[in-house]
Amino acid sequence: MSPHPAYVWLVCTIGLAQTVNPAGAASSYPATITRIVDGDTITVTAGSHEVIVRLQDIDAPESVAGGSHGARCDAERRLGVIAKARLKQLLPVGAIVSVRPAYLDRYGRTVAHIEWNGDDLGDELVTRGIARRWSYGFESKPDWC
Numbered sequence: 001m002s003p004h005p006a007y008v009w010l011v012c013t014i015g016l017a018q019t020v021n022p023a024g025a026a027s028s029y030p031a032t033i034t035r036i037v038d039g040d041t042i043t044v045t046a047g048s049h050e051v052i053v054r055l056q057d058i059d060a061p062e063s064v065a066g067g068s069h070g071a072r073c074d075a076e077r078r079l080g081v082i083a084k085a086r087l088k089q090l091l092p093v094g095a096i097v098s099v100r101p102a103y104l105d106r107y108g109r110t111v112a113h114i115e116w117n118g119d120d121l122g123d124e125l126v127t128r129g130i131a132r133r134w135s136y137g138f139e140s141k142p143d144w145c
Contacts, residue, residue, distance in 0.1 A: 028100040028115070033093050038063045039083025039130055041109065042091070044099060054109040056102050058122040059134035060087075061144040076144035083130045090124070091116060
């Protein structure tokens with residue numbers, strides 16, 4: 001029986017983080033932005049690993065309607081499209097960032113702080129009004145409707 005893919009990914013992430021900084025998995029590692037998924041989720045490449053990263057401690061509106069994880073109303077979807085576009089302007093594909101992973105969420109994404117140009121990306125998104133403070137899994141999501 002093969003190990004769960006999330007377990008394999010976590011072991012690879014810990015190994016990558018330890019390779020970059022032997023202090024352990026809580027350390028940061030460099031990665032390249034490959035895609036902006038939405039206003040609070042990005043895809044990065046670190047070494048040969050592609051990782052989906054959910055930004056820690058923030059929430060941005062959803063850019064896709066419907067489903068259990070989509071926008072709850074048209075207003076949220078419109079705001080989500082704007083948030084995604086503004087994040088693309090702020091953080092170009094190819095940018096080198098520092099990823100500080102915290103844990104895997106229930107969807108298998110890495111929840112992490114991202115630093116770019118010396119600034120915490122989540123703080124920057126909140127300051128610019130693209131996102132709101134939110135503790136993933138610990139409180140209700142902000143209402144964007």
